[in-house]
Amino acid sequence: MTAEQPVLTYVFAVRRSGGPEAETALGGLPGVGPPAPVRTLAAGPLTAVVQDVPATDYAEEALRQRLSDRAELERCARAHHEVITAAMAAAPTVPLPLATLYRGDERAREALCERADSLLTALDRITGRVEWGVKVYALTGKTDTPVASPDAAAATGRAYLEQLRSRQRGREERQDAALRSAERVDTVARSLAVAARRLRPHGSEVTGPHRTHVLNAAYLVDGGRERQLRAALASLRRDETAVEIELSGPWAPYSFADGGTAP
Structure with a gap:
């Protein structure tokens, strides 16, 4: 993706901030589609595992068509699961649904901070x-x-x-x-x-x-x-x-x- 192409922030999962860094575990994962790397995003008490994806490929209608194709749905689901599994190896992680998308990092950060209490409760529930x-x-x-x-x-x-x-x-x-x-x-x-x-x-x-x-x-x-x-x-x-x-x-x-x- 070039700097001029609009992107969305795809969120795979969240974990607590301040824990072991997940960047090493995530390094090299293709996510749902290169070339943008899978990375982390600070969101208040949480750290999200995210990836930039092309807005044109993940707009509502384009995404609906993509996920209606069985082979493409399976590919996306496997990629989503692979990232979550890698993140869990580093720290307790709450997986988010397939194709959780926001219009940029700031909107993703705001949305996750709004849900911080419920996500932290979920982290307490699943740890261990x-x-x-x-x-x-x-x-x-x-x-x-x-x-x-x-x-x-x-x-x-x-x-x-x-x-x-x-x-x-x-x-x-x-x-x-x-x-x-x-x-x-x-x-x-x-x-x-x-x-x-x-x-x-x-x-x-x-x-x-x-x-x-x-x-x-x-x-x-x-x-x-x-x-x-x-x-x-x-x-x-x-x-x-x-x-x-x-x-x-x-x-x-x-x-x-x-x-x-x-x-």
């Missing part, structure tokens, strides 16, 4: 903790037995209808069992967390046709409890045979940057 994700899936579509045609079942069709009803009851029973399993998984994970948040389950376009997403949750866990969480989920996988259980992490505490439900 990480986010873990738990997903629970009900298995569907693999255990249904084929239904005979009406002629093959019975001339009256009663047997055919009973087979349909039986298959529907089986689906409902499996779904109910999966939901009960999901609640047990959530109860165990919450017992090991300091905060939890239920997220929107994914649809079949993400999970595939043979799984139904019945629990999508994030848990804020003290750094020393990883082994307990992994062991608890491993035990649940053995006991809860009606579902698949996935554990992912540790992640930057994206789900708890603005709060979270206590267990």
Whole structure:
């Protein structure tokens, strides 16, 4: 970018001012797009991790078009996450949402100072903790037995209808069992967390046709409890045979940057 090109300030994350410098950890990161380097910006009691981006590329309509492209959205999300991960390696860091943009450093500084109390509270909440994700899936579509045609079942069709009803009851029973399993998984994970948040389950376009997403949750866990969480989920996988259980992490505490439900 040349000096004449208007730029916006892209804010990745914030941390407390006065802590270890993050510049070394951030050095060389491309961020969401070179040539401007990722850098820090003082904002009262906070230090923001930021990057200058071309205003023409990140104006509202241009940004909407960019993020509607799946490949570009994934690229931006990965770059955003990479910067936050590097910042967290230097000091406790509150990640901000993808494409948090301001019209220059001064406006970014003003906005972050206005939010300083809530951001400092968030920093207190996440320090020494990480986010873990738990997903629970009900298995569907693999255990249904084929239904005979009406002629093959019975001339009256009663047997055919009973087979349909039986298959529907089986689906409902499996779904109910999966939901009960999901609640047990959530109860165990919450017992090991300091905060939890239920997220929107994914649809079949993400999970595939043979799984139904019945629990999508994030848990804020003290750094020393990883082994307990992994062991608890491993035990649940053995006991809860009606579902698949996935554990992912540790992640930057994206789900708890603005709060979270206590267990």
